[in-house]
Amino acid sequence: MRARILTRFLLTAGLAAAATSPAFAQAQTQGQDGDGGSQRASRVVQPYIEVSQVVSAELSPGNDVVTFTQIAAGVDINLQGRNSGAAVSLRYERNIAYEDDAVDTDTISGIARGTLGIIPGKLSLEAGALASRTRADGGGAVTSNPLVREDAESRIYSVYAGPSLRSRVGDVAVEGVARVGYNRFEVDNALVTQGGNAVDTFDDSITYLGQLRVGTRPGEPLPVGLAVTAGGFQEDIGNLDQRVRDLYVRGDVTVPVTESLALVAGAGYEDVEISSRDALRDANGVALRDENGRFITDENAPRQIAFAVDGLLWDVGVLWRPSSRTSLQASVGRRYDSTTYYGNFTYVPNERSVFAIAAYDGVSGFGGVINNGLARLDSDFEAIRNPVTGDFSGLVNGTQGQAIVGSLGSVRSAAFRGRGVSASYQRQLGRTTATLGAGYDRRTFIAAAGTVLAPVNGLTDESYYVIGGLARQIGENANIAANAYANWFDGAGGNDATAAGVSAAYNQSITRRLTGRAAIAVDYVDSEFTAEDFAFATALVGLRYNF
Secondary structure, three states, rough: HHHHHHHHHHHHHHEEEEOOOOOOOOOOOOOOOOOOOOOOOOEEEEEEEEEEEEEEEEOOOOOEEEEEEEEEEEEEEEEEOOOEEEEEEEEEEEEEEOOOOOOOEEEEEEEEEEEEEEEEEOOEEEEEEEEEEEOOOHEOOOOOOOOHHHHHEEEEEEEEEEEOOOOOOOOOOOOEEEEEEEEEEEEEEEEEEEEEEEEOOOOOEEEEEEEEEEEEOOOOEEEEEEEEEEEEEEEEEEEEEEEEEEEEEEEEEEEEEEOEEEEEEEEEEEEEEEEEOOOOOOOOOOOOOOOOOOOOOOOOOOOEEEEEEEEEEEEEEEEEEEEOEEEEEEEEEEOOOEEEEEEEEEEEEEEEEEEEEEEEEEOHHHHHHHHHHHHHOEEEEEEOOOOOOEEEEEEEEEOOOOOOOOOOOOOOOOEEEEEEEHHHHHHHEEEEHHHHHHHHEEEEEOOOOOOOOOOOOOEEEEEEEEEEEEEEEEEEOEEEEEEEEEEEEOOOOOEEEEEEEEEEEEEOOOOEEEEEEEEEEEEEEEHHHHOOOEEEEEEEEEEEEEE
16 A cells, blocks of 8 residues: 555654754753743734645556545634743644545644743743644655545654743842653554664653753853753653663853853763663564554563763853844763764844754654754744645744754654754745745664664664745735745665655635635655655645634
């Protein structure tokens, strides 16, 4: 079945465009990017319903054409105050197929991020949630092409919550963050084959993050700035009871060179450990799997260490802030018993443009990437959805111009060290808004010797992505929108894949609340996991009613 082949491509390539950042939250960096809420006050609550007719055609390698009716209901919320803010985009969709061999589907997708000021300017509660689906007929992009049956669909869920503290005691600033998260990746058949070997895919995990930092600025009262930070990250992965634990304490000094440039240096102690249990085995020593194809954990097996580092960490770098609109922090040092690089650059030349780039290096599991990426999202954003299917495309228009995700990378269950870089750019020019995201992610997997995951130890998967969106208002009653994405995946063992797609939509107001819609999308997959390339074209016409 072509649907099953495409599912295998998705699971091994992992070229998904759901709603997370590929960046892992650096343990030595303060956990939240926001400042506890927007300074502008606004209130937007927009519920809606949609009814559309969709036709989808397989362009390659076959020529199947199917039609179905799409019924959807959703709500977009953006509430902003001085010390609190929240943005929500939630959608329920029902696809009703006409062909006997097609499958009707029900889907809930959404993303939410909020900040509640408990003590204004000092203590806030942060929370976020994500529900998304992925299908390989769009190269992993979230689509609902009926040519891929319901058993080819994967679902991603993530949620987190926790307090964030920012306060001062005289000249000493006190900052802290704590959060707990849960992540889940659902697929009907988790057993896939890559290069003739079975690949165990991620199931679920619980993440914990905590950090407390106390410090002074240069000149308040000393000529240099001093800080002490302690914190940690832990992810408990359901697959084989894997555990990623990263604890540290460090001191930092900031030495001003000019009014806008400073040298920074830090050193401390880290205790990093990755461990797991083995799979349950039969009398012949063969690892057993559950009904979904994942390895069954042997709860009585001893915990085995896959990676352990206990000792000195250090880094040196620069901090450049020529204005309130430009900021650069870059460091190089020693961590995880090897050289590490990380940093970020933000440039906001005016209220219409924002550019951001970040380099990251950390250890986690697949769920940690999702949860930490969601936590980095600002609480003031507008989700950009696929104009044909209504699914979340991985882009947002927000105060930080973020592309939350372009590639989730590999969905292997094993823990890994992830390094890479991500960038985003947002520009508003008159009635036109453009958003662009790009990035590179490299994951080196870590597994204990003697366990069923041992063959993946040291393997490296790499992924690259570009994703963009463009919207323009036409007069008072119409607008156009276009999205595009491209993913490249270089898997261990030469299992490569390329996926690309483009979509466009036109919306015309008929009355104050009723809007006519027309859209088209083309998606393409070229993968080593299948013998043939796949291409699909989908078109939609429909109506939307805003309450």
